[in-house]
Structures are given as C-alpha cells and as structure tokens.
Amino acid sequence: MSSRDVIFSRIRTALADVPNLEPEQDIPLNWEYGKPLPLPDVLETFVQNCLDYKAEVERVPAAKVPEAITKMLKEHKVRTMVVPAGIDDGWRKAAEKGGVKLIDDDPPKTHQELNEIDAVMTASRVGIADTGTIVLDHVADQGRRALSLVPDLHLCVIRADQVVSDVPEAVQRLKPSVQAGQPLTWISGPSATSDIELSRVEGVHGPRNLLIILAE
Amino acid sequence: MTINLSISPRRTPAPPPGTIGIGQPEPVASPAFRENAKRQLQNTQMRKNLRHATTTIRNKRLLRVAEVPNWEEVRSAGAALKDRIGRHLDKYLAQAEENLTKAGAHVHWARDAEEANRIITGIVKSKGVDEVVKIKSMVTQEIEMNEALEAAGIAAWETDLAELIVQLGHDRPSHILVPAIHRNREEVREIFNKEMGQYGTPPPDKMSNDPPILAGAARRHLREKFLRAKVGISGSNMVICDTGTVCIVESEGNGRMCLTLPETLISVVGVEKVIPTFDDLEVFMKLLPRSSTAERMNPYTSMWTGTTDGDGPQELHVVFVDNGRTNALADPEGRSALRCIRCSACMNICPIFERVGGHAYGSVYPGPIGIILTPQMRGINSAIDKSLPYASTLCCACADACPVKIPIPDIIVHLRNKIADKKKHDMHPHLEPTVMVPVNWMFNSAKHFEFVQKAVSFAAGTALKNTDYLGPMPWPASPWTRARDIPAPPAESFRQWWKKNRGGRR
Numbered sequence: 001m002s003s004r005d006v007i008f009s010r011i012r013t014a015l016a017d018v019p020n021l022e023p024e025q026d027i028p029l030n031w032e033y034g035k036p037l038p039l040p041d042v043l044e045t046f047v048q049n050c051l052d053y054k055a056e057v058e059r060v061p062a063a064k065v066p067e068a069i070t071k072m073l074k075e076h077k078v079r080t081m082v083v084p085a086g087i088d089d090g091w092r093k094a095a096e097k098g099g100v101k102l103i104d105d106d107p108p109k110t111h112q113e114l115n116e117i118d119a120v121m122t123a124s125r126v127g128i129a130d131t132g133t134i135v136l137d138h139v140a141d142q143g144r145r146a147l148s149l150v151p152d153l154h155l156c157v158i159r160a161d162q163v164v165s166d167v168p169e170a171v172q173r174l175k176p177s178v179q180a181g182q183p184l185t186w187i188s189g190p191s192a193t194s195d196i197e198l199s200r201v202e203g204v205h206g207p208r209n210l211l212i213i214l215a216e
Numbered sequence: 217m218t219i220n221l222s223i224s225p226r227r228t229p230a231p232p233p234g235t236i237g238i239g240q241p242e243p244v245a246s247p248a249f250r251e252n253a254k255r256q257l258q259n260t261q262m263r264k265n266l267r268h269a270t271t272t273i274r275n276k277r278l279l280r281v282a283e284v285p286n287w288e289e290v291r292s293a294g295a296a297l298k299d300r301i302g303r304h305l306d307k308y309l310a311q312a313e314e315n316l317t318k319a320g321a322h323v324h325w326a327r328d329a330e331e332a333n334r335i336i337t338g339i340v341k342s343k344g345v346d347e348v349v350k351i352k353s354m355v356t357q358e359i360e361m362n363e364a365l366e367a368a369g370i371a372a373w374e375t376d377l378a379e380l381i382v383q384l385g386h387d388r389p390s391h392i393l394v395p396a397i398h399r400n401r402e403e404v405r406e407i408f409n410k411e412m413g414q415y416g417t418p419p420p421d422k423m424s425n426d427p428p429i430l431a432g433a434a435r436r437h438l439r440e441k442f443l444r445a446k447v448g449i450s451g452s453n454m455v456i457c458d459t460g461t462v463c464i465v466e467s468e469g470n471g472r473m474c475l476t477l478p479e480t481l482i483s484v485v486g487v488e489k490v491i492p493t494f495d496d497l498e499v500f501m502k503l504l505p506r507s508s509t510a511e512r513m514n515p516y517t518s519m520w521t522g523t524t525d526g527d528g529p530q531e532l533h534v535v536f537v538d539n540g541r542t543n544a545l546a547d548p549e550g551r552s553a554l555r556c557i558r559c560s561a562c563m564n565i566c567p568i569f570e571r572v573g574g575h576a577y578g579s580v581y582p583g584p585i586g587i588i589l590t591p592q593m594r595g596i597n598s599a600i601d602k603s604l605p606y607a608s609t610l611c612c613a614c615a616d617a618c619p620v621k622i623p624i625p626d627i628i629v630h631l632r633n634k635i636a637d638k639k640k641h642d643m644h645p646h647l648e649p650t651v652m653v654p655v656n657w658m659f660n661s662a663k664h665f666e667f668v669q670k671a672v673s674f675a676a677g678t679a680l681k682n683t684d685y686l687g688p689m690p691w692p693a694s695p696w697t698r699a700r701d702i703p704a705p706p707a708e709s710f711r712q713w714w715k716k717n718r719g720g721r722r
C-alpha cells in the first residue's frame with residue numbers, strides 16, 4: 001500500500017463514528033460570508049490603521065497622485081527605483097521628476113541587482129480598512145513578488161474604490177485573482193519583529209519603509 | 217551548549233541532546249513534567265522574560281478581540297469549520313491534492329516523521345544543493361527536519377529572528393510564537409558575537425545590545441543566504457482545498473524571502489491544515505492575527521496557487537504529514553484538539569506555562585494545547601507523555617481564549633482518565649482506589665463526616681500553632697503536597713458552628 005493509501009485508510013478508520021453525510025449537512029455553519037463591517041468612514045479608518053502600523057500615508061485627489069509621488073520619493077532621498085511593466089506612465093514621469101533613476105524589470109533583474117536598488121513602486125488590488133492592509137495580486141501594474149520584497153522602500157498607490165471595510169469583503173474581491181492563479185501578498189505596515197524581549201523593531205527582512213498614496 | 221564547533225563537521229549549530237520531536241523511532245528520553253518544571257523554575261531570568269511576554273500579549277489580545285463586534289460568532293464559525301474538516305478529512309485532502317496538482321504542485325504523503333524527512337531530503341538532494349533557507353514552522357520542528365537534513369550533509373538555515381537566535385544559541389524554542397523569549401538582549405548579543413561569523417556574514421564590530429541593532433545584524437547575516445538560496449522550506453497555516461492555494465502568515469518578511477527567491481519550494485503541511493474553500497479564509501484571517509500576535513493583521517501573508525511564470529519558485533512541493541494526527545482523530549472526545557491553528561493564546565493565558573516555560577513540556581507543542589496534543593499524537597507510554605495532562609490546574613482560562621473553542625480542560629480530564637485506566641490495566645498498585653475506601657466511609661454518613669472533621673481540626677490545632685498552611689506531608693500525601701500548600705483546617709467546622717449557634721435546627 002502506498003503511504004497515501006495508508007493515511008487515507010487511517011483517516012477512514014478513525015472516522016468510523018461519523019455519519020456518512022455531506023460535510024455541510026453534518027456540520028452546518030451559521031455564518032454569512034462576505035459581510036461588510038459597518039464603519040462610519042471606511043477611507044479614514046483605512047488611513048488611521050495604516051498609520052498605526054507605521055506606514056506613511058498621503059490621501060490625495062486622483063489628479064494629485066503624481067505630485068505626491070514626487071514629494072514622497074524626494075523626502076526619502078530615493079535615487080534608484082525598479083518599476084513593473086504595467087505601471088502608470090504619469091507615475092513614472094512623476095518619479096523621474098523627483099530625480100529618481102527608473103529601472104525596468106526587463107530583462108528580469110537578478111536578486112543581487114534588486115538588492116542594490118533603493119525602492120519599488122507598485123499599484124495594488126485591495127485595501128482593508130479595519131486592519132490597515134494592502135493586498136497585491138502581482139499583475140502587470142504590481143510586478144512579480146520579488147520586486148516589492150527586496151528593495152528597502154515600497155511605494156504603493158491605491159485607489160479609493162479599491163478600499164473595503166473588512167477582511168470578508170476583501171476575500172470576495174480577491175477570489176477572481178486566486179482563481180486566475182495569481183499569487184497574493186497581504187501587507188500590513190512595514191516588516192516587523194518583537195522577537196527580542198518583545199520590543200517592536202520595524203523592519204527586518206521586508207521593506208523597512210512602506211509609503212501608501214490613497215487616491216480619491 | 218557545550219559543543220566545540222572547531223572539531224565538529226556539522227554544517228549548522230548543534231541543538232542540545234535529546235528530542236522534543238514527535239514520532240521519532242527512539243523513545244522520548246525526557247523526564248516527567250514535574251522534574252522538568254522544577255528545573256525550569258530555577259531560571260529566574262526566563263521566568264521574568266516569560267511573564268513580561270505573556271502578560272503583554274494576552275492584555276493586548278483582549279484589546280484586539282474587543283474591537284471585533286461579532287467575535288463570538290467568528291469563533292463559532294471557526295470551530296464549526298474545523299470540525300467539518302476533521303470529520304470529513306479524507307474528502308478534503310483528496311480535493312486539496314487534486315487542485316494542488318492541477319495548479320502544478322507536486323503532492324507527497326508521509327505517514328511519519330521519518331518518511332517526511334526522507335521525502336524532503338530526497339527533493340533537496342535532487343537539486344544538487346547542500347543548504348536550504350527555511351521559515352519557522354511547527355511541523356518541521358515536530359519531525360526534527362533540521363537534524364535529518366544535517367545528517368544528510370544539508371544545512372537548514374532558520375530565518376525567523378527568534379529561530380535564528382535559538383539555532384545559533386544551540387538551544388530550543390521556549391514558546392511557539394516568540395521562541396527566543398527566554399533570552400534577553402545581552403544574551404542575544406553574546407550569541408551573535410560568538411556564533412554568527414562561523415556561519416556567514418559576521419555581526420558589526422562593537423555591536424550594541426539595542427534590539428534594532430541586533431535585528432539589523434540578523435538582516436545582513438541572512439540577506440546573503442536568501443539571495444543565493446536555491447531551495448526554500450516552509451510549513452503552511454492553511455491549504456485551501458477548492459483552489460489548491462497554500463497560505464503563510466508571518467511578520468518579518470523572512471517568509472516572503474523563502475517563498476519568493478528560491479527556485480524550488482517545499483511546503484510541509486500537517487494533514488489537518490486544510491480549509492474547504494477560499495471563502496472560509498475570511499474566518500481564519502480574522503481569528504489568527506488577533507489571537508496570536510494580538511494585531512489587527514500580521515505584517516505579511518502570502519498565498520500562492522501553483523507556479524506563476526517568471527514569478528517565484530518554478531517547482532513546488534507539498535508534503536502532507538500524518539505523524540500521529542490520525543491517532544488524535546480516532547478519539548471522538550480528543551479529536552477537537554486538531555482544530556488548533558497554533559495561535560498560542562492558550563499558552564499566554566496559562567498560569568502554569570507562564571511559570572515553567574516551554575522547555576518543561578518535553579515537546580515542540582507546550583502549554584495547554586501541548587498537553588492534550590502531544591500525548592494524543594505520541595501516545596501515553598513515556599514518563600513525559602503520561603505526565604503532560606497533569607500540567608494543568610483546570611482553571612479553564614485556555615478554553616475561553618482559544619479562537620476555535622477547543623474544550624481543552626475537557627480533553628485534559630478525558631486524557632487523565634485514559635492514563636488512570638491504562639495504569640489500572642497495567643496492574644501497577646494504584647493509590648487512588650485505596651485512598652477512596654476511607655473517603656467513601658467518611659462521606660457515607662453525617663456522623664462519620666463530623667468525626668473526621670473534629671479529628672482534623674484537633675490535630676491541626678495541636679500541630680499548627682503558628683502557621684496557616686500545611687507544608688509537605690509524608691507519603692501517601694507527599695506527591696500531592698510537594699507542589700501545593702493546603703490551608704490549615706479551621707479550628708471549628710461550619711457544622712460545629714451551626715450546632716453551637718443554631719442548636720442543631722435544620
């Protein structure tokens with residue numbers, strides 16, 4: 001018998017007392033999926049919770065996004081930045097206006113090369129107000145996972161209509177991405193650890209700076 | 217802690233001798249919990265650090281939980297889903313296998329630790345490499361994978377900061393969430409100074425013991441390993457059956473490094489870690505971060521569904537591990553222990569765990585969940601496993617904290633019964649029935665009871681003039697009184713008082 005068969009037969013023997021019903025009938029669930037969380041102001045909650053996680057947030061009208069990009073990159077003295085292929089042209093120009101040298105991931109940069117680059121700029125898929133989270137599904141305007149991981153600063157632009165109240169709504173919005181086989185990265189603030197005497201240190205391996213621009 | 221590395225051919229720092237794994241062929245050599253606990257209680261530094269950690273996390277958890285208006289409903293949904301999974305595990309595993317395979321992952325099955333390690337070692341060797349980077353994972357500790365890889369000449373580098381401290385310190389984790397919490401910053405600095413340079417990028421000269429500086433040293437030390445790694449190894453918090461998606465929840469970003477940069481990724485997953493649908497994710501992503509690190513959301517969660525062209529590892533393996541889980545599943549009264557999502561809330565709230573720490577439990581799974589899970593997975597044969605269900609005061613705090621409502625105290629009592637039955641069955645002379653004969657006599661009639669009460673207060677009155685507590689007593693009460701103070705019996709019992717003041721009226 002293969003190990004697979006052994007394990008399945010152990011499971012069936014172990015569950016001899018369980019009636020032969022459909023799982024949903026056997027253990028019904030009193031739960032409504034995808035329910036929004038009633039919040040007085042979804043966008044403001046999103047901003048506050050992102051700030052609470054030590055991300056920097058700029059809330060601007062859509063037309064002012066380029067301006068915010070230039071300003072934030074200047075403030076952080078970013079010199080080089082990798083950008084995914086599908087990024088907005090206006091955002092690229094805004095970054096260059098801030099004196100940043102843009103690097104395209106084409107041909108794909110090696111890990112070592114990415115490690116030498118100061119920053120990365122991406123769009124995003126979903127924002128979650130209740131938890132201060134942004135989720136990337138790594139399509140063309142966000143790029144492959146390594147891009148938003150290796151450089152030390154991540155600038156992420158999110159549209160107001162992408163921000164939902166809570167995790168259940170977000171899961172529903174993300175379902176098509178997963179069904180299309182896209183990986184997901186949920187990001188809540190910069191990388192952090194509390195491993196030494198429980199004192200919180202921002203930034204271990206992921207980007208130590210997370211900058212979010214919320215475009216209304 | 218005494219291994220001399222200059223003469224050792226090892227690739228990674230050696231852990232202390234002995235085993236805390238589950239399902240290893242050799243019997244577990246750890247002494248019973250009581251002896252371990254006594255030794256751990258000597259370590260005041262550890263106790264101080266642990267008390268600080270558990271108090272901070274559990275208080276913060278209460279805040280985070282209070283923010284969720286329907287917390288109890290989410291808990292019930294989590295518990296029900298986990299029961300649904302456990303009771304129909306064969307169906308869900310078959311579905312997970314099908315969808316993982318469809319998405320392009322290779323699925324393997326391991327009956328026990330030994331087989332899991334053989335599969336993992338085989339995959340790593342087939343890639344022609346002699347090192348891997350790994351994410352902190354309970355199941356890889358449970359099967360003691362690092363040592364199996366080491367024996368095959370493969371170095372497994374821990375990349376979580378706390379696990380790095382534990383590995384470089386030739387040590388063992390003391391908590392499942394903050395494994396190096398028994399070390400203070402000065403000890404961490406010493407470990408880094410002494411060991412880091414032997415295994416890669418050394419720490420900076422004259423490094424201070426400031427946590428951000430220490431974390432910075434770890435970042436530099438590990439960055440080199442991440443960038444060159446060809447194989448990564450992870451556990452998984454959830455495998456989603458209807459989409460074939462693997463999910464990892466973490467804080468530092470070391471997980472993302474291990475999941476993204478290597479060409480090959482091996483995920484080792486306990487068979488109970490599957491969840492039915494992608495929709496169900498909402499329940500667990502609400503329960504887990506708030507219950508474990510007491511955050512609204514952990515910094516990073518990664519999910520992947522098979523391989524993606526030009527993004528991340530191009531070869532994925534999932535190794536499903538039984539290793540005693542089906543033993544737990546076979547006990548209808550004990551199987552709900554498999555609901556566990558390894559959040560550690562039960563540990564942070566447990567008065568016993570807070571005092572003795574994770575090392576006393578002789579298992580990778582310490583605390584309330586450990587004392588019900590380890591004996592179910594490993595059996596109740598060794599001294600440590602037989603003693604674990606007694607490492608509880610049955611105060612029930614764990615059951616209140618558990619996000620998936622595992623009735624931990626009920627299972628503790630159930631396992632104690634099992635152990636007592638086994639003892640009876642093994643024909644060892646047994647104390648309890650002997651004690652119960654006079655106890656029966658005492659409770660049989662009011663007269664008998666009164667007689668005993670009078671005798672006790674008389675004896676106490678003569679023997680205990682200056683103290684309120686009885687100390688250790690001679691056998692047969694010695695095992696019980698060694699660790700407990702018994703309040704001295706009152707000079708007058710309630711029955712005596714009633715008789716005197718109410719004239720025996722009923």
Ligand code: SF4
Nearest residue numbers: 556557559560562618
């Ligand atoms: S038993 Fe419950 S509280 Fe304890 S670690 Fe598991 S899920 Fe968390």
